[in-house]
Structures are given as C-alpha cells and as structure tokens.
Amino acid sequence: MIYYKVTLRVQNEAGVLARITTLLRKYQINIQSLDVAPIDGEEKFSDIHMLIQPPRAQVEIVMQKLQKLIPVISVLYKEHS
C-alpha cells in the first residue's frame, strides 16, 4: 500500500487531533508518523504532518472529510515514496 504525506493546517486548540484521529479510525487508517507544532510566530494555528496508509480508493474521500472538520483550515496531501 502507498504512503501519503498529509499536511493539515488547524486551529491550535484542545481536541483538534482527536477530531482528526477519530475520522482516521473510522476509516481504519493507521498513522505511521505524526508531528504537531504551532506555525512560526502564531499561536493561533498549528501544522500537523502525518504519514498515513489509506487504501488508494479512499484517499480523496478521507481528505475531503478531513477538510470538512471545522478547525481544519487546509489539507495538502501527496504520495510519499
């Protein structure tokens, strides 16, 4: 299965990661690596970098569902070799 590198810009508040992982768990997606940090100079937003292995057929749907989460500002993803 192919890895995807996902970058999420989110509002920096308690529970955001739970919303994201709740969604990934629903789709049975395992997280290979995870990094969360506030973006430079702003406490208001954080960037989350993840390496995940979603089934290829579900990638777009899962990314759309992540984008729908209210505290998620943007979703970027690409195949990771």
Added chain:
Amino acid sequence: MTNSPSKLGSDLFCEALADAGVELMFGIPGGVVLPLYDKINKYGHHIRHILPRNEQGGGFAADGYARATGKTGVALGTSGPGATNLMTAITNSYMDSIPVVYITGQVGEDFIGTDAFQETDVIGMSMPVVKHSYLITKAEDIPRIVREAFYLANSGRPGPVHIDIVKDVWFHEISGKLDDTMDLPGYSPLPEVCSDSEIEKLNKLLEKPDCKPVIFAGHGIEISKAQKELQLFAEKHNIPVISTLLGLGSFPQGHELWAGMIGMHGDAVANYMAQDANLLIGIGCRWDDRITGKLESFIQDTTFVHIEIDASEINKIVPTELPLLGDAKEVLGRANKILTEHKFPEWNSQMSELKEKYGFLDFTINPENDTPKLSQARLLKMLSDTTDGQAIVASDVGRHQMWTGRFYRFAHANSHLSSGGLGTMGYGMSAAMGASLGSPDREVWTITGDGGFKMNIQELGTLAEYKIPVKIAIMEDNALGMVRQWQTLLFKGNHSHSEFSNPDFVMLAKSYGIPGARAKTYEEAQAAIDEARNTDGPFLIVFEVDPDEHVYPMVPPATALGDQALCDADLLKDDTNKYNEDDLLQGHT
C-alpha cells in the same frame, strides 16, 4: 452584545439562545444544569421550554421541529446519563443532516478527569456524529460559541452541533462588552461552487443518442428549498423524477414525470427506471445502500451527474462523470437558464408502460377484506385520502415507515418526517411532538409500529401535559414487523425474538388522559381517524394489522434493483427463487 452591569454565565447563556432566535427548546434538568434552570423561566417570553420524559424523546422532538419548520432545534440534557440519552438523537440528526443544537451540562472544571458523579466524556462520545462540538469552560466564550453553533448547524450542509458546558460557567460573573464575532477560519458553507461551463456539460450528456435520463431527488432539494427549480428542470428536459425516502415532498406526486420512490422498498416503477436509466442526475443525495441495491449493477453502464453541496459526497459511492458542486437551488436555477430543452419521448413512454403494468402508486394495496386483519398499506391510503395529504406525518421505523413513504401523498414540503439514515425506532411520536409545537396550525400524525412506539412510550406524558395535538396511529401486529418479515422470507420463518405481547394501548393512553380508539375493521378505522381529527389535543388509535402483510417490492440484500421481489413467491418458492441464498444471508443488511 452588551452586558453591563455584571451578569452570570447562566443569564448570558439564556440571552445567547434568545439572540440566536430560539423560540422552543426541549430539556430535562439535573445537577450540573440546575443553575441554568434557575434562570430559564425568566426568558420564557423568548424561549418556550418543554420537559420531555426522556432526553432521547426531547432530542427527537428537536429534530422533528427542525424538519418541520426548517429552523434549528434545541435539546438539552444534564451531564452523564442525560447526555448519553441524547446520543441516539444526535446521531439521528447527523445521519439525516438536520440542524439541531444539542446542549449538555458537564461537571465542574476541577472535577473533569476525576470520574466524578455523572461525569462522562460526552464530547468524545459525540465526536464522530456531529458537525462540530464545543466545550465551554469560560462564560466570556458563551456569546461567540452559541452564535457559531447555530450558524454551523443551519448553514451549508446542515447538521447537529453539540455544546458541553462545565458547571462553573453558570456562576462566572462577567461585566463589560463581550465579543461575539465568529471565528471560523476553516469553515465555509459553500466551499466550492461549479461554473456555468461545467453545468453546460450536461447538455452534451443529455444529447447522447439513446440517452435515458432519470433525476434522482434527495433530501437536499427540501433542505435548499429547490422544489420549484427541480420541477422546472424536469419539465424543461422531460426527465422522469424519482426520489429517496427523505426526498419525498421534493416533487409533486401527481405529476406525469413522477416515477416514485426508489429503494429496497421503493416503488416498482422507480426501481425499474433507475435500473434501466443510463444517465442518473442525483441532486442533494448520498447514494445510500438502501437505494442503490447491488452497487455493481447500479453503476453498470450508467453515467452519473451529482449536484451536491458537500464535496466529500462526490465519488464516495458512485463514480461521477460530472460533479456539480453547490447549493441545489442555485445550481438548478442556473441550469434552467443555461441549458437547452430536451425531449425523450420513447423513454417517457417506457415509464408510462411501467406505471400501467405495475399499478403505479397503488401497488400492493390489498383488496378489501382479504385477510382477517387490517392492511397497513390500505390504512395509509385511507389516512392520506381523509387528510387530503395536508398533514405532517412523522413515521417511526419499519414496515409502516415504508408504506407511509409509498402511500401518503404529501401535499407540502417539510411534512414527511422519517429517520432515514439511522433508522431509529422510537423516533416517530417524539418527532411529531416537536413538529406540532413548531407548526401549531398544521394537522400532525405519527404512524408507528407497536415495537417502536414502546421505545419512547413515555412521551405520551409530554403530549398529555402540554396538550400537544398529535394523532397517534399504532400499527399493532405484536411483532417487530420488518424483522419478522426478513425472518419469514430470508431465515425460513424462524421468528427469533421478534414477537411480543402488548399492554392495552388505549387503556394506557386513557390513564394519561388521552382519548383513544381501537380499530379491527376498515369501518372502525375510518371512524377512528375521523374521531381523532375531530378531537382537540392528542388522540391514539390502535389498528390491529396483519403481521403477515409483507412490504413489496423488496430488493433483497446484494440484489440489483431490477431483480426486486414483487411478492412472496419471488422469495419463497424454490422453483421461482432467482436469488442466491448465500448473498441474501451474507449480503449487507
């Protein structure tokens, strides 16, 4: 919002609800929300508070209120069991995209994480089934969060929003002006909207030789109030219209282009039309498994167009050639201006032939007195004729739900209340209660089975106390009828745990002060319906119905729509059984 001199969090919260336009709420007090309840009557001139008998009933009532009025419903429960009792209602609203703000109390901030009395992580519990959720820990956040919650619930694709409030907040004293500016940088109700040139591509699809198009009207038509635009669209291109269960009310059912409700227990004509079509134009729908039947057959040789507000629904189930993102009313309105007219005379006559062949809309209605017990299909037709389709009808879940969708001719939008996605037994009477309070000038019925009715039977107390004029029609077959039907047809008649005894519901209603009647014949049924309509306040009717009347058509699990069973013989007789037994038992139920 200005608030000086100082105010308590409990006052601020009531003011925020009033500012959000709340006129009605359902809630049950308990420990951590008592400070709020100490204040709530002060705001009674803005907000009418109704005390349901179980939080679940209150949640369904708020959901029913939202469906009938288009406004945002409000339901409240205390921490712990009050909140967990709301979870089924929250999920119900989520599955059907219903705008409800669910409010729960939480233990004091210092007690969070200590497993305190009635402490539950309800935000964690509701997370997968809400559009968004908030935990309020500071009174100064109340105006912004309440405003955001109501905005989120009833914009874009609607849905439930959950607010959990720690007990301390009620006592916080706040003075000075509070900022209620919404801060939602990650939210747009219409994130993407299709262009005119994308809409124009529909012309090419409709101009293909041998094009057999069908419009597939979902709940989104009703949500975006796009009924007129849909009718114009269908008439301009002469395209037959079928709808989902929640899409009923989106298109006039007497219209010559109307081809019925699709689905596992949909109209035979609609199912055959969907199977034969090679261009399906879905509008505000999500291609639920209950309407596609066997997916491989559903998508085979079919081109899909999907007009949809939620981008995450595109390509979720069906491969979509032409996604048209946006609000249904706006996209259809533009399409009606941009697109050229089309005609499909052969395809339209095929629909007429199917209607002729399958007794369109009256399919399966039993002839008179052919069984000793009453036919639910006939009773639904009787109710529809008697009320001239003018009523709001909230159904529960099961066989009667399918017959309500099939045989009640809804004359108005926002009148068919049904738990579609979650299929929640116990929904009907509570939803009708909310609808009646929200639309006091409308006649409101609930059609329920004897199984589902008992799941929230306690709300008889609420109906009686507030004199809410809901007319209750109980289809009594002493069974979980739909379960029993499946057991009869798919599990060789092994009626495992699907049959039960009942109390005398008429006597029970009487003990609440609600008049009632029992009907064993069609004459008694008609008389009871007439009496119910002529009685002020609630009224309960028990119809003694046939447990062996099966809902047909039936698209068995893992079966294509076109292979729908039309009668018992299709499923029970060995020589005519066209279904694979393993598929029936193991296919997605």
